[in-house]
Amino acid sequence: MNLNERIPNNVNLSEDKRLQRALEKWLPNFLAWWHDMGPQGFQEKDVWLRTAVDVGSEGWAHFDYVKMPEYRWGIFLEPAQPDARVGFGDNYGAPAYQEVPGEFRNALRRIIVTQGDTEPASVEQQRQLGHTCPSLYDLRNLFQVNVEEGRHLWAMVYLLHGYFGRDGRDEADALLERRSGNPDKPRILEAFNQPCDDWLNFYAFTMFTDRDGKYQLSALAESGFEPLARTCRFMLTEEAHHMFVGDTGLSRVVKRTAQLMKENEDVREPGGIPLHIIQKYINFWFSYSLDLFGGEISSNSADFFAAGLKGRFKEQEQYTDHVATEGSFTMMVIDNGQLVPREVPLRNALNEILRGEYVKDCEKGLARWNKVLSDEGLPQRLYLPSVRFHRHVGEYSGHYFDLEGNLISKEEFEAKQTELLPTAADREYVRSLMKPVTEPGKIANWIAPPASGIKGKPFEFEYVRI
C-alpha cells in the first residue's frame, strides 16, 4: 500500500510511469471539480471521517479528523486472487481477463462509464445539503458518503486510464464535464439528474439509489474482467455505510413522525413530516431507482452475461448453472393494451432478475420502518409501490399504473398524481423544515436521534468542527 504518494494506491502505480503521469494530470481536474461541484462550504472544516489506509479488514476503516479536500482519494483494489476464472457465461471456467478482450471493449467501457458517472453525479446532487443538516452526526455522514463517491470515481477512472488508452482518457475527462440536472450536459442516468435538495430526499436517495449501486457493483464484483471485479469488491465495503445512512435516516424520520402523530392531529403543526409525504418520497425514489436496472427484456444483459462481464447477484453462491443458456423467466408485459405474462429466455431476463433481488432487499427496509410504527403503537404502515408504477425505462414506460400495478389511463393517473408523488407544495413544506442544527448533541425536531453514534462515539460527539 503506497499511502504517501500523490495518489495513494495499492496497484503499484509508481511502476507504471505512463499511467501515473496520466492520473497525475487528471488529479488537478478532479480537485477543481470537487471545489466547484463538491459539498458547498465546510471544505476547511475538520470532519471525523473514515479513511482507507489498507484494503485488509483492519485497515480500510481508519477514523480521524480530515479536511475533505485532504481526504485520501486513491486507488484501492482488493488483492488479486490466484488463478481467477471467468465465473459465468460462454467462457465459464477460462482464465479471468487481465486485459480488456478486444471483442468486449465497447461493452466494458460502457459499463464502467455508466457506473463511474453515477459517483460524481450524486455528489453534485447533494452539494447544498450541508447547510441544512439536522445534526453534526448527519452532517458527518453526508460528507462521508460524498468523499467515498469521489473515491469511487477515482476507481472507475483508474480502469479507464489503465485499460482503455486514448478513448478511456477522453471518457475520464467527460466524467468531470457532465453535470447532474444540467439539460445541456446531463448525467447519464435519470435518477442522477433529479434534485436531492432536502434531507428526506437524501435519505431516500441513499436508501434506494445507493442500493441500486450495491446490486450493480455486486453483479460486477464477479466480473471476468478481474481489475473491475477487484475494484467493485472494495467499493461494496464502503457502499454498505451509504445504505445504512439512508435506511436508518428514514427510520428516524418515521420514528419522529410517529411520536408527533400521537400528540397532534396534524404533525405539520409541531414541524414534523407527515407519513403520506414520506410515502410519496418512497414512491418517487423507488421508481426512479428501479429504472437503473435497465429494460425488463434486454439483449444487452444477455450479451454482458455471455461475455462473462456482468453476472447475477451472488452468482457463485446462489447458482449452480453459470452458463444459463437453458431455462426461461416469466414476467408481465403490455400486449395490445393488456398486462399479460410472457416467457423470455433466462439470459434476456437478467436485468429483471437483478431488480427482483433489489426489491426483496428494499422490502426489508420497509419492514424495519413499519416495525418502528408498530413499536410506537400506530396502525399506519408504509409500503413499496408496484415495480410497474412510474417507470421511465423498460416495458412499463409510456404506460400508466397505480401503486398496486394495475394498468390505468393517463387521465386516471394524472387525476391522482398529487396523492402518488411529491407535489411542489410537499417539497416546499419539507424544505421549510430544513434549518441547520450544528450544536453537538442537538437534533432537528423532524427527526429522531440515532440509536448510537459512529464507531463507538456518542451522538454528542463533535463529528464536524464547525
Ligand SMILES: [Fe+2]
Ligand atoms: Fe459509489
Ligand SMILES: [Fe+2]
Ligand atoms: Fe454510494
